[in-house]
Amino acid sequence: MSDERKDGKDLSRRDFLKSTGTAAIAAGMVAGSLTAFTRDAEAAWDTMPKKWDETHDVIVVGTGFAGLAAAIEARHAGAEVLVIDKMRTHGGNSIINGGEMASVGNRFQKEAGIQDSPELLLKDMLKAGSNLNHPELVKMCAERSGEALDWCEQFVGAKFVKLVYHGGHSVKRSVQTDNASGSGLVNPLFAKAKAMGVKFLFTTKMERLVTNKEGRVVGMEIRKGYKFPDDKSGKVAFLKARKAVVLGSGGFSQNVVLRQIHDPRIDARFDSTNHPGATGEATLAACMIGAMDVQMDWIQMGPWTSPDEKGFGQVPQFCERLVGYGPMIDPKTGRRFIQETGNRKVRADAMMALGYNTIIFSDEVNVKRQVLAHTLEKGMANGAIRKYDTIEELAAAYGIPLAPFKEELAKWNSYVAAKKDPDFNCKIFPETTPLQQGPFYVARLWPRVHYTMGGLVINKDAQVKGFNMKPIQGLYAAGESTGGVHGAVRLGTCSMLSCVVFGRIAGKNAANEKPWG
Template identity: 45%
Template structure:
């Protein structure tokens, strides 16, 4: 369903702004226009020359590849891991869409402007406002794009923390694979080539500094940095970097935030590392806000990685339950606040020695009826079921009287559809008056990097020396900075990847091709 953009929305799109850079690396690892492999470019013989090369096979990479292929370009997608998808394939498959048909069906009033204000508030005003406007005004188009390529969503809208209204749609699989698989299938049908175990080593530039190809390790086996064979692939129109963040790169992430050390688990897959970001900086890309690293406040200390509890909390525990300190039985934050507020509240729950007092998040079976992951969480003993509130309190060693008082106060707010003491939106919540109850323990994990390289509104990577585009280089998704500012709202990353991935792919596909003698040596 297309939405008409009125005059005020056109004005909303065209207001100018300045990028807020926040904390970033103090210096580049090389000069602003480092040579990279530029000196080798005239003599390079390529194993294959394509029109567009995409680095990374998640939401952004697949969207970029599809747009470039639809424009008639030959496309290669390289992925360093054994399978495609990266973090996109293992996330919750939730995408924020402002003004979706499902919202309209459920009588939910929403708009791009409201989503803009929500994201700006969560981002503490550090967002690139022009980039943010492009994102929020294109979520419906991104949603329709996924439908065209076979993605299926659940028939209801979810309310994620920090959003003013329910606007999150989720795949029927409750997984990002519900998006990456159909998009990859469509891309393959359009002739896009995929090479897994293919790791970017560096860029190839011509004498003018244009990115004209990539040097890779083909047959790479993570994490053996010497594995694979060195090869070169040419890109006549451009290289699109959709290489993701670095939440699982302990060395690099500690450089940005020393608090995120060995004690902090991550929800990311093992290959979420910084080498592609470093290579972009080596040829002059502007690093922005790299110290802004988000923790997922819905994670569990009882399981590794993303796990099953994360999906339970986002779809059931937080919107339809409460979270309490196990020692006091008291709530301490709005369960639907933005991620930064919840993260800070949870991390403050420690004893006198600074040891975590893992909060308990619980709801009723009625409140959890849409949480597909609950059956697995119960099976693996990372969630527990109780017939009564007394049993729940006894299991966690929580004082019953204050816990019951918290539940009664919350139920009263639910009954009157407002007035919750933590300022939580309870207008659509369920009562916790009767069990059975289901409960999990909560502790944040490193989840997402808001920072990355600076891009133009055409997804061109910008040079730190003069803020001009680095010719032939584009980027989208978590590899970039700007849309989310100081803290990302849940389900907005998928929207960001799809919107700017499409822009990056289209920009690369419509760029002027390389016309010098860079490819005279031909293919091997």
């Protein structure tokens, strides 16, 4: 579509939306969460409220890693900041995240003598993303990963205590919070923001973004007292943003209708690791004022979740700590079927192709060396992780044919001894030991929807771009509400990294916007 009209004037967002607004509104109605947009298309974007109920310099949507990082940096830059969240408590999806962040050159790598570089992280992220990543965005993450960790620890006060490995990385470079949970970063971020004077409004849902005649974002229509998921609940109010709005509102993994629009295969049979509010309305609201979206059909399945527990659970921390330390087995054949240290998409696709649950297991020596004690205890308490004294007992419990299973275990042990896997090229770590005697710990695996790679198009300054390829003034975004950073597949532990990096950029730049009106 040309950006110029026959009269030589630029095609504005308003002109574009006059011609495409009906289709955009229909998409919102299908998603079932943007009922406010069923009014006349042009009026939905051009009508300014008669009265603003509140005014703030910067308004941030979302209280996860990205939103809180943005709020802190905006406040640090001198802005008066309000953060809203439609849920009753802070944290969003970030608070139930695994608490692991990729960081190049961290102190744990140095202690272990691991050689790493931003260039290697960049290469790994591009490889995982099938080179669909927007290069300038990935480069920002890779180059600022060390700085991001320093900021989290030294300025925010979060504690990272351990170096861990995730499939798809060339080396161990990810650091884990002291409680192996995203809450280990979210809670310090929230406390820091409050201490700095950032204001918060919960049970407050953004209905739509308000723009002026020039297409600048000037505020938003909200519902105060919103009770998720009742879209009719709460009282309508208008918030003015003197400088800018930042969207740190997360993805849409829990919106089954919306994700099926982009990938019809991912229907209600597939649960999600995400919190219930991960439904994507804020991303759609931005699209409806002319923001461009990208890669919405790239939806990541987590291959490390268990059908024996709900949500994210304990098994992801059990499984990911054991890749390279224990085999994944097809219980119908007793054989390995995939590279355990491969990326998430490769493993999830292999499981979905089989069409039934698989298992991962290891012995007590490897498990207790790699898996946190409280993860093991909680997983065993809820029944998702189980313990067997012998291989025979394990095989009987999961209906695994014993003879081929024993043959496969013998091969695995020989590969561990040689530190090389000729079958699937699994990364075997120096400290991995053969599985020679029980007890053995095991968990069943089945994929869940974990991350939506697509979202709003941003530039390296975290500005949201419109269909005229120019930044929409007054609108920034970071985290899972954006697309382009991760390409086809997000490399594990790079979500927290991208949220912190671009959240900080968005907050600082939003605070430096020239006030309007």
